Amino acid sequence: xxxxxxxxxxxxxxxxxxxxxxxxxxxxxxxxxxxxxxxxxxxxxxxxxxxxxxxxxxxxxxxxxxxxxxxxxxxxxxxxxxxxxxxxxxxxxxxxxxxxxxxxxxxxxxxxxxxxxxxxxxxxxxxxxxxxxx
Amino acid sequence: xxxxxxxxxxxxxxxxxxxxxxxxxxxxxxxxxxxxxxxxxxxxxxxxxxxxxxxxxxxxxxxxxxxxxxxxxxxxxxxxxxxxxxxxxxxxxxxxxxxxxxxxxxxxxxxxxxxxxxxxxxxxxxxxxxxxxx
Amino acid sequence: xxxxxxxxxxxxxxxxxxxxxxxxxxxxxxxxxxxxxxxxxxxxxxxxxxxxxxxxxxxxxxxxxxxxxxxxxxxxxxxxxxxxxxxxxxxxxxxxxxxxxxxxxxxxxxxxxxxxxxxxxxxxxxxxxxxxxx
Amino acid sequence: xxxxxxxxxxxxxxxxxxxxxxxxxxxxxxxxxxxxxxxxxxxxxxxxxxxxxxxxxxxxxxxxxxxxxxxxxxxxxxxxxxxxxxxxxxxxxxxxxxxxxxxxxxxxxxxxxxxxxxxxxxxxxxxxxxxxxx
Numbered sequence: 001x002x003x004x005x006x007x008x009x010x011x012x013x014x015x016x017x018x019x020x021x022x023x024x025x026x027x028x029x030x031x032x033x034x035x036x037x038x039x040x041x042x043x044x045x046x047x048x049x050x051x052x053x054x055x056x057x058x059x060x061x062x063x064x065x066x067x068x069x070x071x072x073x074x075x076x077x078x079x080x081x082x083x084x085x086x087x088x089x090x091x092x093x094x095x096x097x098x099x100x101x102x103x104x105x106x107x108x109x110x111x112x113x114x115x116x117x118x119x120x121x122x123x124x125x126x127x128x129x130x131x132x133x134x
Numbered sequence: 135x136x137x138x139x140x141x142x143x144x145x146x147x148x149x150x151x152x153x154x155x156x157x158x159x160x161x162x163x164x165x166x167x168x169x170x171x172x173x174x175x176x177x178x179x180x181x182x183x184x185x186x187x188x189x190x191x192x193x194x195x196x197x198x199x200x201x202x203x204x205x206x207x208x209x210x211x212x213x214x215x216x217x218x219x220x221x222x223x224x225x226x227x228x229x230x231x232x233x234x235x236x237x238x239x240x241x242x243x244x245x246x247x248x249x250x251x252x253x254x255x256x257x258x259x260x261x262x263x264x265x266x267x268x
Numbered sequence: 269x270x271x272x273x274x275x276x277x278x279x280x281x282x283x284x285x286x287x288x289x290x291x292x293x294x295x296x297x298x299x300x301x302x303x304x305x306x307x308x309x310x311x312x313x314x315x316x317x318x319x320x321x322x323x324x325x326x327x328x329x330x331x332x333x334x335x336x337x338x339x340x341x342x343x344x345x346x347x348x349x350x351x352x353x354x355x356x357x358x359x360x361x362x363x364x365x366x367x368x369x370x371x372x373x374x375x376x377x378x379x380x381x382x383x384x385x386x387x388x389x390x391x392x393x394x395x396x397x398x399x400x401x402x
Numbered sequence: 403x404x405x406x407x408x409x410x411x412x413x414x415x416x417x418x419x420x421x422x423x424x425x426x427x428x429x430x431x432x433x434x435x436x437x438x439x440x441x442x443x444x445x446x447x448x449x450x451x452x453x454x455x456x457x458x459x460x461x462x463x464x465x466x467x468x469x470x471x472x473x474x475x476x477x478x479x480x481x482x483x484x485x486x487x488x489x490x491x492x493x494x495x496x497x498x499x500x501x502x503x504x505x506x507x508x509x510x511x512x513x514x515x516x517x518x519x520x521x522x523x524x525x526x527x528x529x530x531x532x533x534x535x536x
Contacts, residue, residue, distance in 0.1 A: 016307065017160045017300045021208060021455065026151045027463040027512075028437075031430040032285040039284065039343055050342055053423065061429040065467035071521070074155060074318055075307055110429075119473070150441065151434045155321065161329040161378075162299040166419045169296075173418065173477055184476055187289065195295040199333035205387070208452055209441055244295075253339070284422060285430055289476060291423045342423060 006134065008041040010080040014072050024071030030106055031064055034096045037082030038110075041094070045131045057122060059092070059112045066096075066108035076100055087132045090114050090121045140268060142175040144214040148206050158205030164240055165198055168230045171216030172244075175228070179265045191256060193226070193246045200230075200242035210234055221266045224248050224255045274402065276309040278348040282340050292339030298374055299332055302364045305350030306378075309362070313399045325390060327360070327380045334364075334376035344368055355400045358382050358389045408536060410443040412482040416474050426473030432508055433466055436498045439484030440512075443496070447533045459524060461494070461514045468498075468510035478502055489534045492516050492523050 010033075018029040042049050049059075072078055079099045086093040091113050098105040114122045124132065144167075152163040176183050183193075206212055213233045220227040225247050232239040248256045258266065278301075286297040310317050320327075340346055347367045354361040359381050366373040382390045392400065412435075420431040444451050451461075474480055481501045488495040493515050500507040516524045526534065 013304070013307075015300060016154060016303050017162055019155045020150060021153045021155065021157045022460055022462060023155045024462070027466055028151055028430045028433040031433070032283060035284050035430075036281070039281070043343075058424055060424060060426070060473075061470060063467070063469050064429055065465070067465050068463060071462075075311075147438070147441070149434060150437050156326055156328060158328070161332055162296045162303075165296040165299070166417060169418050170415070173415070177477075192290055194290060194292070194339075195336060197333070197335050198295055199331070201331045202329060205328070209445075285428045287423045288418060289421045289423065289425045294419045296419055 007081050007083045008037065008044045010037045010040045010082065012036070012078045012080055014074055014076045014078065016074050019074045022071070024073060027066065027068060030066050030068070030098065030108060031110075033078075033080055033098065034064075034066075034082070034094070034108055034110060037080045037096055038094055041082045041084070047128065047131050052128075056117045057125075057128075058115050058117070060115060061110050062091075062113050063111040064108070066106055068106050069104045070100075070106075072098075072100065072105050078105060084132050084134045085109070086134065087124070087129065089123050092124075092132050141215050141217045142171065142178045144171045144174045144216065146170065146212045146214055148208050148210045148212065150208050153208050156205070158207060161200065161202060164200050164202070164232065164242060165244075167212075167214055167232065168198075168200075168216070168228070168242055168244060171214045171230055172228055175216045175218070181262065181265050186262075190251045191259075191262075192249050192251070194249060195244050196225075196247050197245040198242070200240055202240045203238045204234075204240075206232075206234065206239050212239060218266050218268045219243070220268065221258070221263065223257050226258075226266050275349050275351045276305065276312045278305045278308045278350065280304065280346045280348055282342055282344045282346065284342050287342050290339070292341060295334065295336060298334050298336070298366065298376060299378075301346075301348055301366065302332075302334075302350070302362070302376055302378060305348045305364055306362055309350045309352070315396065315399050320396075324385045325393075325396075326383050326385070328383060329378050330359075330381050331379040332376070334374055336374050337372045338368075338374075340366075340368065340373050346373060352400050352402045353377070354402065355392070355397065357391050360392075360400050409483050409485045410439065410446045412439045412442045412484065414438065414480045414482055416476055416478045416480065418476050421476050424473070426475060429468065429470060432468050432470070432500065432510060433512075435480075435482055435500065436466075436468075436484070436496070436510055436512060439482045439498055440496055443484045443486070449530065449533050454530075458519045459527075459530075460517050460519070462517060463512050464493075464515050465513040466510070468508055470508045471506045472502075472508075474500075474502065474507050480507060486534050486536045487511070488536065489526070489531065491525050494526075494534050 085095040219229040353363040487497040
């Protein structure tokens, strides 16, 4: 399988409420878009995140970062590429690349840890570990 | 007791992320401010909303409305007055008046229903009914 | 032309960040979705809202209301129908109906006024008035 | 002057809309809080950010990161400490430490660049450079 086949692309349209007085999408909105990308990646790989939470496993973000390269404006269509960059026994790292056509808008990363309902770290069940392979 | 003594005033400062390309606070932000006002009103009346939810009682919004009179700008200080305008067996209505000094910014209302964890309507327990008196 | 042909349908997927501790989309998120519906309606009717603002005409919300009928959950797909319910010389009223398949989730309305960059009410230019016909 | 005297503390209360189905504040909310901290730091140092933008100087975020140590829950009071960690000719770096009493909740950083209305990098005017000294 080629690496690209493991990436998932999410189409986004910038909402008015996401834009700020500088006329560009607010930097906090990108993390919400990244999360939409993760949702699409999970769905594409057969991971039902809602069922996972119902089953007592959660994947909170323990680190997040974003580098903003160019502004995104109201009503523009963006393409977000999401991938798993690393999986370990109890953590997973996602990478994000946000484009407007050929123009890079931002790139970012989230580092997430599997925990139970009490917030205690847990190891990925084998089938989940498999689904999250880079 | 005078009616005014039943109102609660919340000081708010307009955040940059709450403002939109028109340079004013986005109309959706007002409902989040109203909720902060309800939180203050509950606290002032000795209602622990977190404990209420933990006990299986929730107060979802079933109707919300707002009338916007003047724009609120970044970094401005606003004063939100929250009151209970009506309590019935299973519903409560809150009123909101948002001011910047003497200037009316907005006024609004939320209508909320007491439900259990399954979303079924419930009657207010007597002590809660008492706390929510207008 | 049939009335339905004047409506625009927007597909939405509920984001995690839009959901609250009650496990449903927060009531403020609906107004952001309604705005996405307006954007789609404008685009479908050939109205370039960004160009309108650049040209010094704005359409702030002066009243908004929503009635919440059923909760919307994380990752669910919703269908939002947006229509113009009324146009007058300087104001326009939009109606919204949010569905999850056959189930009504919410219905709402925004009342908006055409203003210039100084916030003064303006009359719709004839071509814009035409585009906003119900 | 002691280093601590250059820090600014912002009191925050976690809003319901900021919390997600995991019952904690969503990770995107922290960046909005950090921005509120920057606003307080600017005000404390006599910087009028609104006037700065009106004068054609903007300070967009070009990099942001946050490390989440413990969850923040609805209605909790948090203390955010904001400082300038570095100032260069055209960039400034802010550091953030979010506490709930003695408990560290998160720490983060934003890296921001001075630009003009066309997005071109600009050098800090001397008086602004002085105000942003760590």
